[in-house]
Amino acid sequence: MNNTHLLKMLDLDKEEILEILNLADQLKYxxxxxxxxxxxxxxxxxxxxxxxxxxxxxxxxxxxxxLGGEALFLSSRDLQLGRGEPIxxxxxVLSRYLNGIMIRxxxxxxxxxxxxxxxxxxxxxxxDFCHPCQVLADLMTIREYKKSFDGLKMCYIGDGNNxxxxxxxxxxxxxxxxxxACPQGYLPDQQVLDFAKDNPNFLLTQNILEAAAGADxxxxxxxxxxxxxxxxxxxxxxxxxxxxxDTVLEAANPECMVQHCLPAHRGEEITExxxxxxxxxxxxxxxxxxxxxxxxxxxxxx
Numbered sequence: 001m002n003n004t005h006l007l008k009m010l011d012l013d014k015e016e017i018l019e020i021l022n023l024a025d026q027l028k029y030x031x032x033x034x035x036x037x038x039x040x041x042x043x044x045x046x047x048x049x050x051x052x053x054x055x056x057x058x059x060x061x062x063x064x065x066x067l068g069g070e071a072l073f074l075s076s077r078d079l080q081l082g083r084g085e086p087i088x089x090x091x092x093v094l095s096r097y098l099n100g101i102m103i104r105x106x107x108x109x110x111x112x113x114x115x116x117x118x119x120x121x122x123x124x125x126x127x128d129f130c131h132p133c134q135v136l137a138d139l140m141t142i143r144e145y146k147k148s149f150d151g152l153k154m155c156y157i158g159d160g161n162n163x164x165x166x167x168x169x170x171x172x173x174x175x176x177x178x179x180x181a182c183p184q185g186y187l188p189d190q191q192v193l194d195f196a197k198d199n200p201n202f203l204l205t206q207n208i209l210e211a212a213a214g215a216d217x218x219x220x221x222x223x224x225x226x227x228x229x230x231x232x233x234x235x236x237x238x239x240x241x242x243x244x245x246d247t248v249l250e251a252a253n254p255e256c257m258v259q260h261c262l263p264a265h266r267g268e269e270i271t272e273x274x275x276x277x278x279x280x281x282x283x284x285x286x287x288x289x290x291x292x293x294x295x296x297x298x299x300x301x302x
Contacts, residue, residue, distance in 0.1 A: 001299045005115045005122045008108070008130045009169040010195060017174055021140050023295035024288070031066065031291070038068025039298050043099040045069060047125070050076045050105040051226050055262065055289050056125045056133070060102050063294040069099070069301075091118035100301045106227060121300035123293075128162055128227070129189060133296065134261050135166040137288040139174060142217055144288075145257055145281065153177040155215035155252070157208055158242055158269055159235075160188035163221045163261055168192050172199055179203040181211035183238055208241075208248060215252040219259050220244050220269045236268070244270045257281050 001016050012020075030037050045064050049057065057073065064071040081090045087110055094101055095118040103111055104125035115122040124132055139149075146152055154171040156164050160182040168188060171178040178196070180188060184206060187193070196202040205211050212218060223239040224232040244258060258270075258278035266272040275282065 004300065006132055006296050006300065007111055007115055007122065007124050009132045009135055009166045009173070010130075010191070012132075012173065014173050014175070017136070017139065017170065020136055020292065020295045020299065021143060023298060024136070024140050024291040025144075027294050027298070028288070028291040036068075037066070037298075039302050040064065040067040040069035040099075043067075043069040043301055044097070045071045045100045045102060045297065045301070046074055046094055046098040047071055048074045048076075048079065048081070048101065048103040048105070049125075050103075050110075051126060053104055053125070055286055056102075056104055059290040059293055060125070060297075063290050063297060067294055067298060069297075072098075087113045088117035090114070091116075095119040100297065123296060123300065126162065128225075130166045130169075131162045131261070132166055132170075133289065133293050134163065135170040136292040136296065137285060138167065138219070138259055138261075139170055140288045140292050141259065141281065141285040142257065144284065146216060149174045149176050152216040153179065153214055153253075154217050154219065155211045156180045156182075156219040157211060157244060157248065158182065158220045158239065159186050159223060159225070161186075161221060161225055163219070164188045165192045167219055168196055168202070172196060172201060175201075177201040177203075179205065179211035179215065181205050181208045181242070183242060186238070209251045212248045212251040215256055217257040217259060218244050218248065218252060221261055222263070222265050223268055239269070243268065244274050246271070246274065249274060259285050262286055 061071040091114045100121045102123040102125045106128050108127045108129035111124045154176050156167050165188050223235045260282050
């Protein structure tokens with residue numbers, strides 16, 4: 001990789017994405033057959049959590065162990081960062097102790113500032129703007145099932161949030177057609193729309209069935225993300241009907257995959273029936289967080 005950090009999908013080109021995915025495939029294969037790959041022996045990753053997590057914490061912690069290194073869990077309550085220490089000071093201190101930082105937080109600027117003022121690789125574990133680690137796992141899963149990105153159409157239905165932002169960028173960069181159906185008032189970030197606006201493979205619409213037509217993979221996410229709990233009731237009204245269900249699947253290709261970054265709210269953004277019918281794909285996607293992130297750590301921290 002030419003990049004020294006993983007801050008957002010916009011920073012990666014197609015070749016870098018494929019480099020990560022190819023290494024992730026190799027590490028998954030080696031893991032399956034018990035082949036050790038301690039490429040980060042003696043290295044330490046600091047994991048800063050200002051947002052709670054299941055998959056991010058466990059996959060990074062297990063991933064570092066499998067790579068031969070160690071991971072330190074650092075909640076905002078454990079750091080002076082939570083008491084007002086400037087991010088630039090935290091970055092410079094942690095750079096003297098650690099070999100890499102993963103941060104899961106609210107503001108994208110915090111991630112960018114950690115990278116700017118620190119001297120070690122920084123990995124974005126999630127911000128309100130983007131979720132690159134999840135989308136790398138998503139792309140890995142699509143390629144596992146479909147063998148190639150060539151000729152594929154990805155469709156995202158729901159809130160134009162961090163998942164939508166990263167899926168649009170990642171999907172277009174690897175050459176897929178990308179359709180996003182988002183309610184008015186909940187569109188993807190303008191920076192992402194500016195990136196995609198002149199791409200003939202991109203469609204943004206308020207028509208769910210138009211977006212899903214001929215899709216090879218369908219994505220959705222919860223109606224109210226972490227930090228938006230106070231908006232949950234309003235969002236239930238605004239997103240009523242914005243759901244992956246049998247009608248949406250009928251508009252897609254017969255062999256269409258369904259993906260969800262989890263946790264899922266069955267009966268809201270996806271029906272129980274569709275979720276369970278595609279559970280293997282969804283939990284393969286969740287597993288691939290481990291392998292994709294190991295590839296990122298190996299490439300950045302080695």
